[in-house]
Amino acid sequence: MTVDLPSLDLLRSLSDRHVLAAVASAGQLTRAAAATATGLSKPTVSQSVARLLEAGVVVEGERASGGRGRAGTYLTVNDAAGCALAVQAGPEGVVGEVVALDGRVLATHRRTLSSPVTPGSLGRALTAVCRALTSDSPGPVRVVTVSVADPVDRRTGRVVELPASPFLVGELDPVRLLAKVVPVPPVVDNDVSWALLAEHTEGVAVGVDDVLQLHLDEGMGAAMWAGGRPLHGARGLAGEVAYSRTSVPTRGTRGTRGTRGTRGTRSTQATSAAPSGTLMECVASLGYLREGSKAIEVESLLEDLDRGAGQARRLAAAVAEVARAHAYLLDPELVVLSGRWGRHTEVVEAVTTALADAGGVATTVERAGITDDAPLTGARIHALGELLATWSAQPGTVST
Template sequence: MTRPPQTLIENQEQLPQSLAAVSDRLFFNHLLHHGPDSRANIAATVGLSRPTASEAAQRLSAAGLIISAQRPAELVPVKRGRTPDFYDINSTYGHTLAIAAASGRARVRTQDLRGGVLKEFSQELPEDMTGSELEEALRLLAKQAVRATGNRCLAATALQGNPVNPVSQRAIELPNTPFPEGLGDLVSVLRTVCDGPVRLDNDVNWATLAEHQVGGASGMDDVVLFYIGPGVGAGIVMSGTVQRGQRGTAGELGYLRYSGRSLMSHLLEFGVASPGGERLDVERTKELFMASPPGDGAQRFVDALASAMGNIATFLDPRALVISGPFSRCGEFMDMLRDALNPHFLDGELEVVVSALDEDAPLLGAGLAATELAYEQIWATYRS
């Protein structure tokens, strides 16, 4: 079970609310973090009187958010006396949904309010799909997931490989994009299965959120994640918040220019382009690092990346750099990258870590965001 990050729940406590709503949320949040528990223990743990806890339990039960739960066998009293009331989150109240459409594959996942995965479906995406064909494929996949989950969708998120305008929630088609998937209207797909709040973002931003909340950068307020795969990109966390920029194009690493050319054009000049010529062929690129010792092409490839990454690190001064994507699992590449990055670090102590979340990070981050949206919606419409 994936516990909801504490910050996602604590942030909600900043909203104006009645004293009854405060009690209800303390009661509910305790169950989110700790699982089924007795009313008496919840009252003692969160600092409520027993009558106040009892009233909170009644209101939350009436709203359908919690239910009476079976007591664990080891807690059933042997002697006579009143058996304590146990409660848990109502698993049938609703779920969240996250859709991933990137790198030629679609995945749809539903989760409960604790972040536990309920259902997941996937299918391959042909490279020649039109935007409307993509939308229809994702719509059918999302409907299948919601139908299999069996209750209403409270909030939904989606991700794809292109940058997303945070205001319009539309994918931005950049010149020579290496990711043709996701240019359809994914928000409209979400709205066909979810009446609650929906949000679209690109895969690197969602991966960065996951790394910051539950991954190797957990507890770090200033972090830069670099994705190195068929395309290259960056996700930025400053003061604990993922930064997307005014138009949503912050972190588009491949478009940084030097010597009059983009970084991606420099990387592709080593004969490692995939068919079509706009993205890296991962396996062919890894072959650059398989020679012993790696040749001049490998060193120049790494130096080009390290120059761009090092300049970003110098400018932003993060606590750590997180390296993700298929190249992060190539030991020879990572050794050369660390060596090439060292001269760019002003104090020589910037931590470089490999993502522990691997390829699941973007969908995991989208799922975390959907859970947060669900909490916001629950309490925005809750009447104590």
């Protein structure tokens, strides 16, 4: 049997990428330290460094001090060779970063938005931020990642309009909007999907291949990994838990907040469990939507959860029903709860109890470990991986 051996060009490309990744991860490395970090021989590392220096991807800096033997010089990534942009667009506005290959944030720009957020206002803010970031980049922009707070059709990068969207009314096309602003097509994804990538890389889901994340804040969403890979669905609608079926209490006034009743309840009480409705209908029925909006009144809900009010506990139970249904569908090893009210003890305990009582389901429930700008963190992680790949796209070459 004939065995095809890897070509010399391919081996060189792989060694170059390993060395570059080691330098980027450490911030600065000598050739000897790079050999130790990669497990490659010193001659192989020296040859890779020579090619990377010639391509301008790394530069030599100051000489290392201390230790025995001849001191080597530190290698660092060359920001002028190229950077990535990571951008988060949500209900509060747009924030973006210029990111170097070693993870340093070289520049940050943001634009705030007022409600309601429209495709026009979000598009203008997104364009302005990306234009400013591109101008501040010390080298060519090689990768752009964008997080948006709505479902995204991964085939086109367009934001998908849904009737219960709490933020965006109408469709947005970031790829088209940024075509003349950035030199490469952006990778666009939903904010919860990026947040789960952050959890899978740096948070509570590290090393877990099958994960369900439920994000409960002003909006509601989910993201899933199965077999170590993210699930998006044909049009990016996987994880739209606002449309999942659950028990919906009936009340005298739907969709508006009642006045405070005694003992932490509301004066318009839930009366009976209707047949099923969507989770969004449950939120509306319990009076936790902002007036004239599909966004959730998080502060009021948190107050009621803190007091253990009946309305809030009914909503926690409805979320637990949704989590249990998804657990049977996806069989996750881990369920991550994120968002301001998603991390509340009442919700965590309701979901944990529902999954423990579900026959055959064996999963762990954890609060999200990354709570500050998690979607931006995930977008940055993906951008860094893609940025590294741009310098080893062709076997035996470093593309510049």
